[in-house]
Every structure is written in C-alpha cells, then in structure tokens.
Amino acid sequence: MKDCIKIRKLKVFAYHGCMEEEKKNGQDFYVDVNMYTDITNPGYSDELDDTVNYALVCSRIKEFMTKNRFDLIEAVAVQCSDYILKTFPKIKEIDFTIYKPEAPIEEPFDTVAVSVTRKWHNVILSIGSNIGDKEEFLNSAVDGIYDDENCRVNVVSKYLETEPYGPVEQDTFLNGCLEIQTLYSPTDLLKKVNEIEHIQGRTREIHWGPRTLDIDIIFYDDEIIDLPELKIPHVEMHKRLFVLEPLNQIAPYRVHPIYKKTVSQMLEELKSDNGCGGCSGCSGCSKQNIQED
Numbered sequence: 001m002k003d004c005i006k007i008r009k010l011k012v013f014a015y016h017g018c019m020e021e022e023k024k025n026g027q028d029f030y031v032d033v034n035m036y037t038d039i040t041n042p043g044y045s046d047e048l049d050d051t052v053n054y055a056l057v058c059s060r061i062k063e064f065m066t067k068n069r070f071d072l073i074e075a076v077a078v079q080c081s082d083y084i085l086k087t088f089p090k091i092k093e094i095d096f097t098i099y100k101p102e103a104p105i106e107e108p109f110d111t112v113a114v115s116v117t118r119k120w121h122n123v124i125l126s127i128g129s130n131i132g133d134k135e136e137f138l139n140s141a142v143d144g145i146y147d148d149e150n151c152r153v154n155v156v157s158k159y160l161e162t163e164p165y166g167p168v169e170q171d172t173f174l175n176g177c178l179e180i181q182t183l184y185s186p187t188d189l190l191k192k193v194n195e196i197e198h199i200q201g202r203t204r205e206i207h208w209g210p211r212t213l214d215i216d217i218i219f220y221d222d223e224i225i226d227l228p229e230l231k232i233p234h235v236e237m238h239k240r241l242f243v244l245e246p247l248n249q250i251a252p253y254r255v256h257p258i259y260k261k262t263v264s265q266m267l268e269e270l271k272s273d274n275g276c277g278g279c280s281g282c283s284g285c286s287k288q289n290i291q292e293d
Contacts, residue, residue, distance in 0.1 A: 002036075003036065003037060003038055003039035003040065004034050004035065004036050004037075004039075005034075005035045005037060005039075005051075005052055005054055006032075006033065006034050006035075007031070007032065007033040007035075007054060007057065007058060008032050009030045009031075009032065009099075010030065010031040010032075010033070010058055010061060010062070011028060011029075011030055012028070012029050012030075012031060012061065012062050012065045012066065013026055013027070013028055013029075013066070014026060014027075014029055014065045014066050014069075015027075015069050016029065016065070016069060016070045016071070016072075016073060016076055016100075017071065017100075017103075017104070018071045018072070019104050021104075022104065023069070027100070027102040028101065028102060029065065029073075029076075029098055029099065029100055030098070030099040030101070030111075031061055031065075031096070031097065031098050031099070032095075032096075032097040032099075033057070033061070033084075033094060033095065033096055033097075034094065034095035035052055035054075035057065035084075035088075035091045035093075035094055036091065036092050036093040036094070036119075037051070037052050037090045037091050037092060038090065039051070051090070052088055052090050052091055056088075057084060057088065060083070060084060060087055060088075061080060061084065064079075064080050064083050064084075065080060073098050073100055073112070073114045074114050074116075076098055076114075077096050077097070077098050077114045077115070077116045078116055078118065080096060080098075081094050081096040081116055081118040082118060082150075082183055084096075085118060085119070085120060085183065086149060086183075092119060092120055093117065093118070093119035093120070094117070094118050094119070095115065095116075095117050096115070096116050096117075096118070097113055097114070097115040097116075098113065098114055099111045099112070099113045100112045100113070118183065119183075120152070120181040120182070120183065121181065121182050121183070121184075121220060121221050122179070122180075122181060122219075122220075122221055123179070123180050123181070123182055123189065123217065123219060123220050123221075124177060124178070124179055124180075124217075124218040124219040124247060124251060124254065125141075125145070125177065125178050125180060125193065125215055125216065125217060125218065126175065126176075126177050126214075126215070126216040126218050126234070126237070126242075126243045126246075126247070127141045127142070127175065127176050127177070127178065127213070127214065127215050127216075128162075128173050128174065128175040128176075128213075128214040128242065129173065129174050129212055129213050129214065130171045130172060130173040130174070131171070131212045132212060134173070134174035135159060135174060137174075137200055137212050137213045138159055138174055138176055138213070140196070140199075140200055140213065141193075141196055141200075141213055141215055142156055142178060144196035144199070145178070145180055145192075145193075145196070148192065150182055150183040150184055150192075151180050151181065151182045151183075151184070151192075152180060152181040152182075153178060153179075153180050154178075154179040154180060154181060155178065155179050155250045156176060156177075156178045156250070157176045157177045157178065157246035157247070157249040157250050158176065158246065158249060159174050159175065159176045159246075160174070160175050160176065160242065160245055160246055161173070161174055162174075162175050162241070162242040173242065175242040175243070175246060176246045177218070177243065177246040177247040177249070177250060177251075178250070179250055179251060186217065186220050186223070186225050186230060186232060187227070187229075187230060189217060189220070190217065190229065190230050193215040193217065194215075196213070196215060197212075197213050197214070197215055200212045200213040216234050216237075216243075217230070217232055217234065218232075218233060218234045218237050218243065218247065219232065219233055219254065219257075220232045222255075222257045223257070224257055224258060233256055233257060233258065237256075238256065238259065238261075238266045238270070239270065240270075241267070241270060241271070241274075244263060244266055244267040244270060245267065247263050247267075248263050248264055248267050251263055252264040
C-alpha cells in the first residue's frame with residue numbers, strides 16, 4: 001500500500017526521559033507520522049468518514065504522550081504507534097518518528113530522533129485437537145486470539161474431521177484454519193499461541209501424539225523465517241491435507257513464498273499425489289464438515 005497521509009512536526013510537551021530534571025520539568029517533543037491507508041475511496045467520495053481524521057490522530061498522539069511517561073523515546077515511538085493502529089482501523093501501517101531537540105547532550109546538536117515502522121501483519125494459523133471436546137478446544141483458540149488487543153480475527157474456516165498424522169495410535173482430529181492480523185512479531189506470536197495451548201492443557205511428551213490443542217503459524221505475511229524454534233512457512237504444510245483443505249476455504253489464492261504456488265494448487269497436487277481425490281482415508285484426509293461458516 002502506497003497511499004499515505006502525513007503529519008509533520010506535531011509539537012507535544014511531555015515528560016519523557018531518564019534524567020530527573022526531564023521527569024520533573026518536561027520538554028518539547030516533535031512527531032512525524034506517515035499513515036498508510038486507502039486514499040482512493042475518500043478521494044472519490046469526498047467524505048470524511050471514508051478516510052482517517054488526521055486532526056483526531058494528532059489529538060490522540062498528544063493525549064497518549066502526555067498521559068504516559070517513559071524513560072526512552074524508543075518506548076514512546078513503539079507504544080504510541082501501536083495505540084494509533086489499534087484506535088484507527090483504517091490505518092494499516094505507520095511510520096512514527098519522535099524528535100527530542102532538548103535531549104541532555106553536552107555537545108552541540110540539532111535534535112535526537114527515533115523512527116519506527118509498525119503495521120498489522122497478515123497471518124494464517126492452523127488449529128487442531130483430538131482430545132475431549134475438540135470443537136470447544138478449537139473455539140477456545142479462536143477466542144484466545146480474538147480477545148488479544150494485538151490481534152484481529154479476519155475469518156475462520158469450517159472445522160474438518162481428519163485422520164491422525166504420524167505413527168502414534170490416537171483418536172481422529174478436528175482441524176481448522178484462521179486468518180488474523182497481528183501487531184506481534186513472529187517470535188512474540190509464537191509465545192502467544194503457546195500460551196493459549198498451555199491454558200488448554202497442551203503437553204508435548206509424545207511427538208505427533210494426542211493433544212488438547214495444537215496451534216501452528218503457517219504464514220506470516222510473505223516472510224521466510226528460519227529459526228531453531230520457528231520455521232515459517234510451516235515446513236510440512238504443503239504435505240498436509242488437514243492444513244490445506246481448511247486453508248483453501250479461506251485463502252485459496254495465497255501464494256507460498258518458497259514454492260511460488262497457491263494454496264489451491266498445492267492442495268490439488270497433494271490430492272493427485274495421494275491418488276485419493278481428497279478422500280482416501282490417508283493421513284490428514286478430511287472426512288466431514290461439522291461447523292458452518
């Protein structure tokens with residue numbers, strides 16, 4: 001998205017800084033903001049409700065910076081950016097720069113500044129359960145994401161009953177996918193989903209074993225992440241019908257950033273490779289839909 005509304009040198013008197021005199025006396029700060037949003041619609045409609053009210057944004061920035069106190073302007077930049085993104089749904093991404101011209105520096109200088117870019121990231125999660133009230137466990141995963149102020153749930157697939165994956169004897173699974181937006185980094189999102197799993201009694205004693213709730217990060221924007229604790233896109237997703245089938249319901253044209261194939265293409269290829277048309281009873285094959293949109 002290239003459309004942008006810009007605010008330049010918004011002046012705010014506030015009490016941010018590590019030094020005691022800064023906390024006591026306060027000082028002037030200046031803020032530059034780039035807000036990435038749709039300009040085409042309001043450009044044709046000429047209606048204020050169709051765009052971002054930049055006067056209100058300025059008021060909210062001033063309110064946030066004066067009601068809160070931070071030692072670091074890095075904290076001001078990150079937390080104020082997140083606050084604006086949560087407050088104004090039409091803003092998808094923000095560049096935020098805070099200037100501190102009265103910083104306690106002995107040498108001659110013009111200003112000190114910190115710039116950050118924050119945005120809503122588009123993420124696909126896979127959810128599964130094969131213990132107890134499976135549907136309730138999946139619903140708890142969706143609710144746990146929905147209730148987090150750093151996340152928005154866009155759409156949830158139908159839940160599909162699937163055969164277990166791997167060599168361990170166990171009950172059938174219930175699986176689904178959801179598309180969300182999040183302000184979390186990939187590693188912070190992993191912590192969040194692990195926390196939701198833990199709350200629902202997830203244990204990890206047996207690899208590929210039964211679980212109350214399993215949440216995997218399938219896609220995170222179009223990023224490719226290779227960390228010891230986190231691989232995105234999920235390394236096994238293109239081999240798993242129980243991921244691809246519900247994912248195809250909500251994002252059939254999502255492109256895998258490594259294989260350069262859509263979800264729909266990967267699903268058809270996997271069905272063809274299995275020789276089952278999607279219903280052979282092989283590992284991950286869906287058997288029935290039990291939840292409507």
